[in-house]
Amino acid sequence: MKSELCRLAEIQIGYQAKGSIQDDPNGTHLIVQSRDCPEDGQIRWDELCRIVPQREAERYVLRDGDVLFLAKGGRRTAAAVRSPQPHTMAVSTFYIIRVGHEDVLLPEYLAWYLNNGAREYLAMEAKLGTTIPFVSLRALADLELDLPPTGTQQHIAALDALLRKERRLTSELLERRTRLVTMLSKRAMTESEG
Secondary structure (H helix, E strand, O other), X not given: OEEEHHHOEEEEEOEOOOOOOOOOOOOOEEEEOHHHOOOOOOOOHHHXXXXXXXXXXXXXXXXXXXXXXXXXXXXXEEEEOOOXXXXXXXXXXXXXXXXXXXXXXXXXXXXXXXXXXOHHHHHHHEEEOOOOEEEOHHHHHOOEEEOOOHHHHHHHHHHHHHHHHHHHHHHHHHHHHHHHXXXXXXXXXXXXXX
């Protein structure tokens, strides 16, 4: 089965801040910026800035089951949102996709599809603005999704989660191995001098 994304979800631009975002320890809201959503699609919830919104912010507050799609800039990343902290928003470099029919489209599958199956389409649809490429809301809304049964979507999402976990663990292992080799090398140098 196939369907356009706009038939299954509501898409809106994220919160548009006036000026650059500065962390405010007394802020009432948390905000996801592009740096908080690396290419692995895992939002770094513990690194979010706090802000005091300059205007009505309720419509930008993330809900369980939303999908964030990084539409502006040089890379395209999507992340499913599960159990966000209260009063968490995303900046306007993201589109907030609110899946309306989880019985037809799972957020984790949609994030996987945007990161993998739709990568070429989204790359072709990226508009070159004055300086920053972006995917238009219309291009994203018109994206035709392949929709297998939800059981298959669950399996795909689970495999993707395992792959992301493996990549993270492999990266951590490589980092630890590098530190170990550096430490042993320094120790060998010190011992050879003495």
